[in-house]
Amino acid sequence: MHFQCSIPVFEGLLPGEHNERLMDLLFVFAHWHGLAKLRLHTDHTVDILDTTTTLLGQHLRDFVEHTCNAVSTKELKREYEARKRREAKKKSKSKPRGPKRKDDAAEPGPMGSTTEELTGAETIGTAVPPLIFVFGLIFPKQRVVMRKL
Numbered sequence: 001m002h003f004q005c006s007i008p009v010f011e012g013l014l015p016g017e018h019n020e021r022l023m024d025l026l027f028v029f030a031h032w033h034g035l036a037k038l039r040l041h042t043d044h045t046v047d048i049l050d051t052t053t054t055l056l057g058q059h060l061r062d063f064v065e066h067t068c069n070a071v072s073t074k075e076l077k078r079e080y081e082a083r084k085r086r087e088a089k090k091k092s093k094s095k096p097r098g099p100k101r102k103d104d105a106a107e108p109g110p111m112g113s114t115t116e117e118l119t120g121a122e123t124i125g126t127a128v129p130p131l132i133f134v135f136g137l138i139f140p141k142q143r144v145v146m147r148k149l
Contacts, residue, residue, distance in 0.1 A: 018067045025059045032056045 005049045014022055035049040075083065 014071065018070060020068050021059075021063055021079065025063050027053065028056050028059050 015042055032052045035052055038045060
C-alpha cells in the first residue's frame with residue numbers, strides 16, 4: 001500500500017475533527033509501514049517500530065471509537081450483490097458435518113504445539129509479513145505465537 005500517497009486523496013473527505021483524526025491515522029500508518037518494510041534493523045529502529053506500533057494501535061482504536069461510529073455508511077448496490085454471491089457460493093460449498101471426533105479436538109492448532117512468544121522485529125525480522133504486528137494492534141491483549149523452526 002502507498003499510505004503516503006493516500007493522504008492528499010483523503011484530505012477534506014470527512015468533516016472537522018474526523019478529518020484531523022483520519023489524517024493523523026494515515027500519517028502514523030505511513031510511518032509504521034516504512035519502518036516495517038526495513039530489511040535491516042538496529043536497536044534504535046526496533047525501538048521506534050515498537051513505539052510506532054503502539055501509537056498506531058491507539059490511533060486505530062480512537063478512529064474506530066469516534067469516527068466510525070459518527071459516520072453513517074452503507075454498501076453500494078454492486079458491493080451488496082457481490083457479498084450475496086460470495087455468501088451463496090460459500091454456503092453451497094459447505095457440507096454438513098457430523099459430530100467432531102475427539103481426536104480432532106486434541107490436535108494442535110495451525111501454529112503447532114511448540115511455541116514461543118514473539119517480541120517483535122528483533123526476534124522475527126521483517127521478512128515475516130507485518131500482519132503479525134497489526135494483529136497486536138487489533139487484539140492488544142492477545143499473545144502472538146509462532147512455531148519454532
